Amino acid sequence: MSELRVTSLTKSFDGQPVLHGVDLSVERGTLLALLGPSGSGKTTLLRVLCGFERADGGTVEIDGVRVAGPGVHVPSEARRIGYVPQEGALFPHLSVADNIVFGLPRQQRRARYRVDELLALVGLPAAYGDRPPQALSGGQQQRVALARALAPSPSLVMLDEPFSSLDAALRIETREAVANALAATGATAVLVTHDQAEALSLGHEVAVLWRGRLVQTDSPEAVYRRPVSRELASFVGDAVIVPGSIHRANSKQVVCEFGTLPIARAMTANDIDVDVMIRPEQIRIVSDRRGEGDGVEAVVEKVVFYGHDASVMLRSVTGARGVQIRVAGHSHPRVGERISLSVEGDVVAYPKG
Template identity: 40%
Template sequence: MHPLLEFTAVSHAYGERTVIDQMSFSLQNGEIGCLLGGSGCGKTTVLRCIAGFETLGQGELSLGGRVLANASMAVPAHLREIGMVFQDYALFPHLTVERNIAFGLSALARSERKARVGAMLVLVGLTSYAKSYPHELSGGQQQRVALARALATKPRLLLLDEPFSNLDVDLRERLSREVRDILKHEGVSAILVTHDQHEAFAVADKVGVMHGGRLLQWATPYQLYHEPVSRYVADFIGQGVLVAGKVSGPRCLELEVGEFCGLLPLGFETGDRVDVLLRPDDVVHDDASPQTAVVVSKVFRGADFHYTLALPSGQRVLAQVSSHHNHAIGEPIGIRLELDHLIAFKQE
């Protein structure tokens, strides 16, 4: 199966400053991808290169096997069959919702255009707002109009640039799930850009972690969380703490909280000093365990507590504990590790 989008060894610079550095990834038909990273990492520039708003310094970009751009040519943006939803939605304030959605459909016969706009209004749940103007809508409704307008032209690929950043947290979570459902319903492939990993994990099938213009890992959210390829990705995704350990034998690892065998990935030698990533869900509260840690701080989150615990050495770890276990700060509690996915890096 050929990928829908192929982004191959692309580099892009503004003057002397390299913004995208030899970046490659691909997206299958019907997949939703996400570029995740802090501000200035190059993720929006990647979107602009795909859309046709930037030229490629090096590399090649193709959609459905058709080359859209390389260092010597570029198909104009309006001929790429790519839709875009901007951060500020970019709706036309003087047009009603239905006329905003119809904007890119001038080539269709009037009856077809009307049917397509009607179908889009149903899809995004805004049928009763067809005659309203953008300023009469909430932020979430404006976002859905922008999505409907982009989908109305039946693009092969949809690009979304920080689409939920102007919304409050609750609405952001709900809308990110809604947008995923709409895209899956329409069978549209999409690429989302965000700095928010909750959003990335809620919407995307594949997530790419970017840093300094480079793509560090392109994988499923599950793989990023449990199988990060570098310290940066391990640190960036989810919460966790790196604790010191030593390789004590073939595939065995010694940590302050005990020895673990059979888990260590290949490529380490006895005596190697390593840093092991411990996630809050790796540290299990167990009253029967001889190993204890002292509660340093805690955050109550309804269904669970998020504890920061100090081991005897002073090393701190995080633990996610059922909310029925309410322990006082300064209290020692029994813990054990459940290392189903051991993530270790050689110490520098």
């Protein structure tokens, strides 16, 4: 498989900029999750990388070969990129096997080249090769679409929100099968998604596209635990944002209504007043629900039970702010109870803006 290099990439439609100088690197064998809200430019970036759209500026290189740039636009069929669209886009008049070999040379199509191998790779029985695609479930059709993308041994695999139309249970099963297939082939892949859990669980790296700009590219853990902005923090997952101030004697600590807490990145002397970002799962109940213990006192206002866990809305005794935390379903507190809270691990502080 190949590596991908994108430098200063721009794209506009009808004079409206969609991509603003995007820089991106994807190493060989890496699955990069391209995450962003609707309208952030994710699909446009994918289409430019595949060659479906021409870039206005910047360059795209695959394994050191420029495929897009000033005076250069290699057509999509010559880029050796496997593409998996949102709906799979299988041909209903062809069998599963014929769909898989559709893009291969005629001789390989007639021989159903590697069909059994590719079906096994995506977790489907060889007998499915003779079935029409409409006889398969939505998740199975997406696996066939991946097998078709892998059939010509592409340099890169691009997946455009391939699980968005599936129900929750089928989505998890299908994305695990797809991830296993990509790993088995050592594929270099870019997965476009607006699903935070999908990006964090599947991507070796996560690149966040925000209003046409890449604002953070990092490991899934770093993107979740140390997002570069408060807006990104709230997009990537649930976030509790409270006001605070940097400790006067220690720039690696912040003082807020939850006490004095360690922060992931030291702040400058100018950033005295800050917003503190805490993930809900970091907030723990530390007392026996009688307001005892060393934590911050709070009153339970609302509990939503989900089975394996519960969402608990609290109001701190010392502050007017409501806070939502998550606790194990079997041990959630009751509405009206007075409890004590503590925060576990580092938090993130952002300058007041």
